[in-house]
Amino acid sequence: MKKLLIFSLLTILSVSYSFAQKDADAKAILSKVSAKYRLYDAVKTDFVFTLDNQQAGVKETQSGTLIARSKSNKFKVTLYSPQTTGKPDVAQEIISDGKTQWTYLKKDNEVQVSNVDNSGEGLNPAKIFTIYEHGYKYIYTGEKKMGGTIYQEIDLTPEDDKKSFFKVRLEIDKAKKQIYSALIFDKNGNRYTYTLKTFVPNVAVADNVFTFDPKAHKGVEVVDLR
Template sequence: MNKLITNSRILLLFLTATALHGYPQTDAAAGAILTQVSKTYQGYKTLQADFTITVQQPQQAGKYTESGTIYMQAASGKYRITTGGQELISDGKTQWAVLRDEEEVQVTTADHSSASISPANIFTFYQKGYKYVTAPSERAGNIQLHVVELAPENTHTPYFKIKLRINKATHLIHDVTIFDKSGARYSYTIKSTKGNVPIAANQFVFNPSDFPGMEIVDLR
């Protein structure tokens, strides 16, 4: 599995959580749910969340599972995503992808274009280009969940559906499943969300001394 691609999909979870108020409405009830989710996340200047990724590949019996943490300062486009295999770090201008298994750090320019998927445009990415509908409510243990399904209007996206489950009490994302056209399913479960928490500035800065022996590849 290309873990760099996997972590780019992690961002979809948090992008889905915000800026949903601008969708072309195809379901008024779904629009109201997404608007409330958007307001909840937009109230956070900083965000820290622990998550678990589960990937089911077609024609494979086993599942790939990994845990991680995301730190985000959305207004400035800064973020840090940490999993066991890698880290994505951005100071809003540059992104460093630390690939531990390859002992390599890939340096790229942070993409702020409206067509990109990154925390830099977290409040605007989903304002157009998606249709959404409600699905029957579900439960996870004792948690009551809204269910909203989103479909991209652009048929060239690698995925054809996003299933979003939202805690009815807190208006926070419980989990999201991305249905890939290849048949793979990427599920992300949020184990905890902390808003407006103090995050040290150095979380969003790449420090080579923290990753000794790694080759730095500048792709800018």
């Protein structure tokens, strides 16, 4: 189930959406989100990801951190093992320098190396805040207030009906013009929720953050899939 949880998270992060012939209100909101994000060099966010399937009685939660430099297609996703106290323990890392991608599995002390998929179908967490620019219809469904904050809700449906999911619901902080959460509805009854807990724009980050150094991981097995 953990592998499914991680894959679903990356699926959410890599989805993108189109502006053509779509709801005008939704387009205006999403355009503001995109324009604001493009001003930043790099961003860092802590997130929580939840898989929920009521029929199967399954509910799992995993936390993580994303550092992204979208202009150069670079990112680092760190996923943590479940725990209640103490410093988070790294379970997995997905790192890309825009050309090469490394997937590090701490439990197995293994790193898988592959080429970045630039076809548009690949996983690209660097594009999380511009996830609405190609391939989807969308509609603005109104505002909701939670904890004193007003969120604008937008539902997106894929133009390709072969997708494994049929809808994505975005919650956007109206004042900050920033994505707060994404809820994916898949065809198997699963609900995947990705919620941003923190957001740090223009974070100072060295370029070597977006590469994997085998020397820093004693005994790591390198599996080259290129």
